[in-house]
Amino acid sequence: MSTTTPTARIFSSDNTAGASPEIVEAVTRAASGQALPYGADDGTAAVRRRMSEIFERDVDVLLVSTGSAANALSLAALTPPWGSVLCHRDSHINNDECGAPEFYTAGAKLVPLGGDDAKIDPAELRAAARHKAGDVHGVEPSVVSVTQATETGAVYTLDELRTLGSISEEAGLRLHMDGARFAGAVASLGRTPAELTWRAGVDLLSFGATKNGTMTADAIVVFDRTRTAELAFRAKRAGQLTSKMRFQAAQLDAYLSGDLWLRNAAHANAMAARLLEGLKAIPGVVPLGAADANILFCHLPQQVIEGLLADGYVFYHDRWAPGVVRFVTSFATTPQDVDDLVRAVGRHAA
Amino acid sequence: MSTTTPTARIFSSDNTAGASPEIVEAVTRAASGQALPYGADDGTAAVRRRMSEIFERDVDVLLVSTGSAANALSLAALTPPWGSVLCHRDSHINNDECGAPEFYTAGAKLVPLGGDDAKIDPAELRAAARHKAGDVHGVEPSVVSVTQATETGAVYTLDELRTLGSISEEAGLRLHMDGARFAGAVASLGRTPAELTWRAGVDLLSFGATKNGTMTADAIVVFDRTRTAELAFRAKRAGQLTSKMRFQAAQLDAYLSGDLWLRNAAHANAMAARLLEGLKAIPGVVPLGAADANILFCHLPQQVIEGLLADGYVFYHDRWAPGVVRFVTSFATTPQDVDDLVRAVGRHAA
């Protein structure tokens, strides 16, 4: 993307957006005066209180700089080095983190499972959960990681989550949720954050915020508080304990305040729905898979892909299969951006 | 520190300060529009250009979220797991990072050396640099890490640095500089950044910014560019590659622009000098060690310590030895703050 690309034409990811104005204001306010470092500031305490309200129970919270760190730290606190992490084969932890989970866990093994829409198939989980358990020759099944919303934009229903939670619990496994787009899932399902996490068995949640309005602030929400002390040591040791944590805290405090996180997510979801609605009507466009949140996969004719690229549109294509395209919307996407894209597709498809 | 502590009375560290207004403005500007993620944005490229100008050669730059990450990543790129890191026994990497270097290096060993003012003694380095070299029973001497300015507020002179650089080079060791307070050292010495780093043999520099005006942005400046690719993989894997890197880039770009980094550091140093000047005149106050930058150690009578604490002053005391106190100033410390502190000490010493 050259610097002259109209930014309204970027649909490659929700991480190309900037930050919500409320977040910027909060950071500005946080910049004055002195504050105790390393999370001993008032802002960090406030984030914990807000999270406890939102999740309807006392939780601990660790602020981290990336979703990869949130995931890797969480997994390290839930599996021994000789353990395995059961996850979907298309999961971000398996494909897109350069082995961060293996690094943080000191070499645990990710066991990839199948399932539609990047959701773990319960039957595969059931088999893997007991595979070589207790046998020193194999890695020990230790933790299940689910992504909500999934990497392909689908959302686990509450029933689906509960099923995976039950299988995990029966096999004595811990449950981690990669919630890089957790807000989108909550907004999509109309279920409470509590129902979708600890009430379904989730021990640790990677609470993504950066893709949905903050600058560089994500968090781990700790439901199993016996893990908090270990996580604190691991975070420090990983270079994730920032001295001026007030700046991350300010972002998350504003993000959680007045339901900004859910409003942003609902907007991103609505933009994806609007896009789907528009594209469906165009001959030759074939939507693919579930589009429950802010990610939309579809098949486009080759001349459409080429036409969009010539227009300066930025998006992933031909990465999964020939002609398959991914569009991602965000809190910053406007209806105008979407309508322009739909029109462009229509024009090139004609 | 309760929320009602007058923040002007915090002298515990330079990490309790907020952010420079120029930094805040840059972040605000960066919040609008879309930008490519993971360092492919224009801002990140601009930081690299600025660093190359400042260091008078092409350098690579990695933006990271903490100084601990900068140090640990740098060391991991310079030593194998069976290597040793020769450092001062009082160094931050040895005492205050919860084993982050050991984690990132996959278990290299930190070998603590002595020396006044937290500066490595050249004779000790010379001995350690060859200790059991090539012998598989011992860890292999691999990298020297110097802190500039040191943890006690001293600054290596150019000659001192060159001596350590020569010893390292002769023994085939690599050289890392922990520059958490690098700006303060440059401001103090009146030498160029190039002289103080790669011209003295430094391979990788942890370029600290957070203590001196940014929010949550530090960097590794890569002089040995054969390490760049490895550092990029290691950073991603460590959860240090932020998606919206533009926000860190904006901070550093503003920090380096118009010499803000040196002006901030010079101010912090001046405040420490003003404090030293004021305290020296007070009977019973004994300055300790060099105070070349923004850290001042001194011995205070017990009643002075107690009086200051009762006034609400925040500072470290009785941690190194009974009666020993550390005061740290920052870019945000005002002459008034300093003068108030001096007066308070005088009052309690009377």
Place this chain on the structure above:
Amino acid sequence: MSTTTPTARIFSSDNTAGASPEIVEAVTRAASGQALPYGADDGTAAVRRRMSEIFERDVDVLLVSTGSAANALSLAALTPPWGSVLCHRDSHINNDECGAPEFYTAGAKLVPLGGDDAKIDPAELRAAARHKAGDVHGVEPSVVSVTQATETGAVYTLDELRTLGSISEEAGLRLHMDGARFAGAVASLGRTPAELTWRAGVDLLSFGATKNGTMTADAIVVFDRTRTAELAFRAKRAGQLTSKMRFQAAQLDAYLSGDLWLRNAAHANAMAARLLEGLKAIPGVVPLGAADANILFCHLPQQVIEGLLADGYVFYHDRWAPGVVRFVTSFATTPQDVDDLVRAVGRHAA
């Protein structure tokens, strides 16, 4: 297996055999007198000379206590922590070493590939060898590991090996061979050790001996001698550098002397062939896959499996699929043992 099991009825693995008499004699001889430790003894030097003769070039040799250690050390010397190891999904390193490769490599990722008879499919390798190469978001393809003979008893032909070697070389990947049953492969193929290893591109060979006549001695044969120093440090650090290495050296020296290693392997192979011949004639017995070395898979009727178990036979069954059985022969298996087993199968099948 109770202590009263007739040991002639154990066909579960070649690791249940004892040691060749020549090996025992060599160990006995080695027990007298003093010898320098840690591989500085004459015996260790002799092993290196023998290996250099056998492989028709100067090689370095590391003696290790297990095949898992040989594999994990080799892989650690060929991939960075952020790299990936391309291997067959049925490989021992992937399934049966409790994550030893992940431990030794500091968290590299094993990427499982398919292919018949536990041989890597060239097309799958070709695709995986370039997957996300150079992209910091994914692990970096770094090393290919082939098992010769394979875990299912097949043997890569020289052409097959060369093909995998070429693909590896073109993609810039290193090549490791897990030769836990290397002797069996050499005996089966009638090709020289040199042809089957470095001439086909192998950098490091896990040279298994324990399954074929030694007590507790395996080795890494180092063709890429730029890796030797690193391997020595890694081995020491892994607790694999024995002080009285003379005892491992004595075993390997005797093992390599007078072609004992090949004679033992040829015998084990012949016993498997004899077993196959015998079983093929029995109605209801279905041999499965290639049986090029000393491992034989077949499908047996349920009543045969039960009958054999009742007779006290020890073997793996119903682990891969219902009715599937694995028989393994060794240097210590006698024709009588085989014929007894064939008769027993025949009796239960009747």
Place this chain on the structure above:
Amino acid sequence: MSTTTPTARIFSSDNTAGASPEIVEAVTRAASGQALPYGADDGTAAVRRRMSEIFERDVDVLLVSTGSAANALSLAALTPPWGSVLCHRDSHINNDECGAPEFYTAGAKLVPLGGDDAKIDPAELRAAARHKAGDVHGVEPSVVSVTQATETGAVYTLDELRTLGSISEEAGLRLHMDGARFAGAVASLGRTPAELTWRAGVDLLSFGATKNGTMTADAIVVFDRTRTAELAFRAKRAGQLTSKMRFQAAQLDAYLSGDLWLRNAAHANAMAARLLEGLKAIPGVVPLGAADANILFCHLPQQVIEGLLADGYVFYHDRWAPGVVRFVTSFATTPQDVDDLVRAVGRHAA
């Protein structure tokens, strides 16, 4: 040492000796017949029974190939990666294992303490045991490791051990004993193995045997049996789980049978005492430190050192300080060997 060195002149270490005849016979017996692998054999069970008798309680036992592996595995089971191991600065784990403890623990930190005769000073331990405990900025004090007998040939008295055990227990730390020369300590003190280990608070014992008569067999004796499962996974993952474990078991079974282990150690100790007695009478020879077991340090005139070297004697000298020499005896040292050495020293000193 050339192959023509009279081996009776090697006093460099107890690891240059061969194996006791009883051990060789046991290994020979173990070589016939089949046995279940990976410690499921009868011999391994027998070792556990013998150890339980010797230590007067049920213990678990892991057989490993080296003392370094025994130490590193034990430490890994007693400290988290962010923990510290408090040990003597002269300890083998700190100086002579190439960072094996750091590797196995995933980067824990060894904190070196002082004390005479390589025994940990209780006051230093008391201070270190609480240093930064619970503070995420520092590594967490987690385990104390004592070497019995020490690296300089001294032996902790029972009272000394109990003191260190109490300090550890009060601070909530675990206790590991590096017993590479444990037999020598037991033989020297006339105390029971139980008194010297778990009754004094030891959780895991590295039970050395190789230096005292076996070939390549050491063990971990597990008093805290909650650690057994973890140790088993760690051992497998470290490549320490041998398939033909019967061969290690046979060695240890014979070693423990009929008090061979104590007879061998008593002999080695007696030889060191005989040597000390002889050397004391020679003018210019200055014995140094305690010589409670089979290691003797002394200061020799330079011409004596040179004379011994010219005679073909092998020993460490001038490694700790000019003129300082270490002599080590073993189960295989004869009175004649000792008397010859004394005479040689006397001759060169004249």
